[in-house]
Amino acid sequence: DIQMTQSPSSLSASVGDRVTITCRASQNIGADLNWYQVKPGKAPKLLIRAASSLQSGVPARFSGSGSGTDFTLTISSLPPEDFAIYYCQQSYSTPLTFGGGTKVEIK
Amino acid sequence: QLQLQESGPGLVKPWETLSLTCSVSGGSISSSYSYWGWIRQPPGKGLEWIGSIYHSGSTYYNPSLESRVTMSVDTSKHQFSLKLNSLTAGDTALYYCARGFYTGNYWGFDYWGQGILVTVS
Numbered sequence: 001d002i003q004m005t006q007s008p009s010s011l012s013a014s015v016g017d018r019v020t021i022t023c024r025a026s027q028n029i030g031a032d033l034n035w036y037q038v039k040p041g042k043a044p045k046l047l048i049r050a051a052s053s054l055q056s057g058v059p060a061r062f063s064g065s066g067s068g069t070d071f072t073l074t075i076s077s078l079p080p081e082d083f084a085i086y087y088c089q090q091s092y093s094t095p096l097t098f099g100g101g102t103k104v105e106i107k
Numbered sequence: 108q109l110q111l112q113e114s115g116p117g118l119v120k121p122w123e124t125l126s127l128t129c130s131v132s133g134g135s136i137s138s139s140y141s142y143w144g145w146i147r148q149p150p151g152k153g154l155e156w157i158g159s160i161y162h163s164g165s166t167y168y169n170p171s172l173e174s175r176v177t178m179s180v181d182t183s184k185h186q187f188s189l190k191l192n193s194l195t196a197g198d199t200a201l202y203y204c205a206r207g208f209y210t211g212n213y214w215g216f217d218y219w220g221q222g223i224l225v226t227v228s
Contacts, residue, residue, distance in 0.1 A: 032211030038154075043111075043219040044203065049210045055217065087154055091211045095169040096156040 002026050002090050006099035012107040019075040021102045023088035028068050032092035035064055035073045038101075039084045047086075048073065078104070109134040111204050111220040118226050124192040125225060129204030131185045137162040142207035142214050143180065143187045147200040148222075155200075159207050159214060160187055194227045201225075 003026035013019050023033065031051035038044045046055045048064035051071055061076045075082055083106055088099040115127035129143070136143065145157040158168040160178040168176050172191070180187040191198060201222040207214030 030211065032213070034210065034215035036154075036216075041221065043221045044154075044205075044216075045219075046215060046217045049215050049217075089154070089215065091213045091215050094167055094213060095171070096213060098154040098156070100153045 001095055002029060002093060002097050004088055004090055004097050004099040006086075006088060006102050008102060009100060010103040010105060012105050013078050014107045015078055015080055017078045017107075019078050019082075019104060021073045021086055021088075021104075023066075023071045023073070023099050025069045025071075025090055025092075029090045029092035031067050032090055033064075033066065033071045034089045034091060035062075036087045036089065037082070037084045038087060044087075075104075080106075109206060109218045111206065111218055113202060113204050113220045113223040115202075115223055115225070117224060118228065119194055121194055121196070121227055123194055124190055125194055125198065125227075127189045127202055127204075127223065127225070129187050129189075129220060131187070131206075136180065136185045136187065137182050140208055142167075142209075144205045144207045144214065144216060145178065145189045146203045146205060146216070146219075148203070149197070149200040157189065157191075157202075196227050199225065199227045 005024045033051045035048040036044045052064045085101045085103045110132045112130045142159045144159040177190040203222045204220045205216035206218040
């Protein structure tokens with residue numbers, strides 16, 4: 001199985017901050033990496049597909065980069081509604097696997 | 108707008124079988140682009156892919172659960188289902204259904220249900 005490791009596991013940020021989350025794969029996955037936002041009681045939301053493609057309808061403050069084993073999700077300026085947990089997921093091989101999540105909390 | 112909704116029991120006993128159904132609306136369950144998946148999240152833990160199914164009935168299961176999982180699809184009812192047997196407390200989780208789309212070799216998930224909390228006790 002491909003292990004996905006996210007860092008940090010949690011972070012505290014203020015409204016307006018630039019936030020960066022890292023995801024590392026245990027082997028080369030090319031660009032087969034997706035990012036999700038999860039809030040309690042809501043359906044998870046796909047943010048980024050194929051490492052850097054913004055999902056339709058997702059605000060441009062979200063961006064993704066990376067290839068191979070190292071990937072990054074960036075929120076350029078954090079609004080109140082983006083305090084949530086973020087997960088990466090590899091779509092390179094089965095079993096599909098997710099990172100452990102990064103909780104973005106209000107400072 | 109595609110919508111997915113999970114249904115099933117919220118409480119099941121150890122060693123019993125969990126049966127969940129996902130109802131799909133606003134789009135076709137027989138779409139050639141769609142693989143339908145189940146993902147779960149135990150309390151305080153991360154997301155775990157359980158498996159995916161195509162409208163033809165082809166299935167892909169997580170090897171860690173494969174011996175206990177059965178997925179099926181009913182295109183006439185626009186539903187797909189999950190059965191998980193020999194339940195233990197470790198199967199307590201929020202269960203999501205989702206639509207998978209090909210990105211790379213396999214799938215990401217672009218539409219999700221809100222999830223159903225299943226407690227094994």
